[in-house]
Amino acid sequence: MASDTTGRSDTFDIGGDLTVNRLGFGAMRVTGEDIIGRPADEEAAKRVIRRAVDLGVDFVDTADSYGPGVSERLIGEALGDPDEVVVASKAGLLRNREGDWLPHGDPDFLKNQVLCSLDRLDTDTIDLYQFHRPDPDTDFEASVHAFAEMRDAGQVAHVGLSNVTVEQLETAMEIVDVATVQNRYDVGNRDDEDVLRACERDDIGFIPWGPTYAVDDEGVAEVLDEVAERRGATPRQVALAWLLEHSDATLPIPGTSSVEHLETNVAAAELSLTGEDVRALDGIDPQA
Numbered sequence: 001m002a003s004d005t006t007g008r009s010d011t012f013d014i015g016g017d018l019t020v021n022r023l024g025f026g027a028m029r030v031t032g033e034d035i036i037g038r039p040a041d042e043e044a045a046k047r048v049i050r051r052a053v054d055l056g057v058d059f060v061d062t063a064d065s066y067g068p069g070v071s072e073r074l075i076g077e078a079l080g081d082p083d084e085v086v087v088a089s090k091a092g093l094l095r096n097r098e099g100d101w102l103p104h105g106d107p108d109f110l111k112n113q114v115l116c117s118l119d120r121l122d123t124d125t126i127d128l129y130q131f132h133r134p135d136p137d138t139d140f141e142a143s144v145h146a147f148a149e150m151r152d153a154g155q156v157a158h159v160g161l162s163n164v165t166v167e168q169l170e171t172a173m174e175i176v177d178v179a180t181v182q183n184r185y186d187v188g189n190r191d192d193e194d195v196l197r198a199c200e201r202d203d204i205g206f207i208p209w210g211p212t213y214a215v216d217d218e219g220v221a222e223v224l225d226e227v228a229e230r231r232g233a234t235p236r237q238v239a240l241a242w243l244l245e246h247s248d249a250t251l252p253i254p255g256t257s258s259v260e261h262l263e264t265n266v267a268a269a270e271l272s273l274t275g276e277d278v279r280a281l282d283g284i285d286p287q288a
Helices: 042-054 070-079 107-121 140-152 166-173 193-201 221-231 235-246 259-270 275-282
Strands: 011-014 018-021 059-061 086-091 093-095 101-103 126-131 156-162 178-184 205-209
Touching (some): 042 259, 070 107, 086 107, 107 126, 126 178, 140 156, 156 166, 156 205, 178 193, 221 235, 235 275
Parallel strands (some): 086 126, 126 156
Antiparallel strands (some): 011 018, 093 101
16 A cells, blocks of 8 residues: 555554554444344355455454454454454443344453454454443443453553543553554544544544544545545545555454445545545534
């Protein structure tokens, strides 16, 4: 993935030692409908995962709750334990029969889940393991201590957080080295700008989930369309390119179950935005 004329960085060192290309792959949608159960064609799902790596993607993100367990298993079967790919997963959310996402940060549960994740991913050590969401019914520090113990035991190489505030990030940093934070963030939703800036300050990777969720929103779509037309790109590619331009700490992980869509997403890493483009996108008012 080559540099463009803006001088943005193409790579990021997760935890200071895992160098990855900054556009990754989110493996949430290789599961069944509504992120529950198996996909209709497991071999096709595995082809998407392998194709991402073939295209130069070396950062793959998943979670034990995707399926549940299905996404992790498919990644393990598709890739095994490759040295050239950083695989990240998460624990701390349960799924019920209605498909709800239920926070569950009990330390004993988390310690059991990492064993399941290790088995499904077919590895001895998970590169990056993230606390998926703080649990209002469990002491946050107790949950983070569980992840610190996983790292001390060699089950995970690095610890990440997801869906946290700056205060929670700072609390966690007193317990364990935090390599990444994964929060909702995109060109049309910048509620966690303060978290991004805290990550920049402390050299923590910021993984914006839902990086193209707002592309069709009123007040966002119009600007994306204008820039996309000038650059000969799609609005989604522009939204991803803006994230790469906005901060060298961002690690977007667009997800898909389609090889064609995957190839379009990955091509966004090569899209150069001009100063005029960036100013127009920066000027989008997410509160409008």
